[in-house]
Amino acid sequence: MILIKGKRKMRKKLYFVLAIFLILAPFLTGCNNANHVKTLRVGVRDNIVNFGYLNEISGKYYGLEVDIATELANRLGYGNVEFTTVTPDNRKQMLLDGNVDCLIACYSISDTRIENFDFSPAYYTDNICIMVENSSMIEKIEDLQNKKIGVMSGSNTAPILAIKLQEIGMIQGELGSKVTGVEALSDTDEATVFNGMYFKKENNYNALSDDLEVGTVDAVAMDGAITKTYKNDERNILDFNVSEQQYGVATQKGSELSAQVSEKIQEMLDDGTIEVLKDKWD
Structure with missing residues (x-):
């Protein structure tokens, strides 16, 4: 008799534990899923x-x-x-x-x-633009012969622009490697120098804009979408198609x-x- 009562009590405990588990199961599953959200x-x-x-x-x-x-x-x-x-x-x-x-x-x-x-x-499709200060009196790309152009470090603007300038005779030299496009006279973290053009590198666009304002560079080259941020009434975009950029x-x-x-x-x-x-x- 005592054994039967013990079994009944054990079954009741098991039923109770099972009921609690069934109640909490959805929440436990939810927590598990939350931990595995991609x-x-x-x-x-x-x-x-x-x-x-x-x-x-x-x-x-x-x-x-x-x-x-x-x-x-x-x-x-x-x-x-x-x-x-x-x-x-x-x-x-x-x-x-x-x-x-x-x-x-x-x-x-x-x-x-x-x-x-x-x-x-x-x-998104964009184009590389060349921006100058109105006060510089630079009106066409040829006016930048042997001048300094500011570009972003780590971008592909300088090699792309160098190829274009080489095509129109503003940079002298043969086509170089696939990476550089045109063989550079020197290429450092500060600048890339070609025969006929100097590209000054900066690591942020604000610095490029400041360089243009104070005259450290004669022009800056950047994607058109980015140029909009730094264009103002005292600056002009040269009418020169450099290269289409696809993001x-x-x-x-x-x-x-x-x-x-x-x-x-x-x-x-x-x-x-x-x-x-x-x-x-x-």
Whole structure:
């Protein structure tokens, strides 16, 4: 009799534990899922108005590329997006080292970059522009012969512009390696010097703008989208077509993510999402 009562008590305890488990199961599952929410780590710019800009007060990023990243993550099934500031100097290494999953950072598609990374279809087309101070009296590209042009360190602006200037005879010398385009007389962290042109390097656009204002350089060359931030009534854009720049999402070479990103970016182009976002930030 005592044994039977003991078994009944044991069954009641088991039923009680089972009932508690069934009640808590959804919450336990929810916690487990929360711990496994996928996060897409995206490298973006923090100082390019309308593309990637960090509000230091709110700590939030804003701009076209931020919105593209958010929509891309959603379509890929990621629950979160983690933005990391990258610069022209460090963005390549950040992606190579796996510190970010992709770059959506005014990163133009080029032959040399395709050697290292996969790129999505282009989501934005831009052009390299050359900006001067009105007071400089520089009115055409030929006026910059043997002058100094400011460019961003880590960008491909200098080699692209050098090829164009070599084509019109402003830089003397033969075409060099695939990387440099035109053989440079010297190439350091501070400047790249060609026979007929000097490119002064800076690591941020504010410094480039300051160089132009005080006359350290005679002109600055940068993507048109970026030029808009620093253009004012005292500055002018030269009528000279340098090169078309197409921005794409860069991912690690041969990664599983590459094909997925390309598919979703193409989908966003086809259904008009990219165009809507561009209109929003234009």
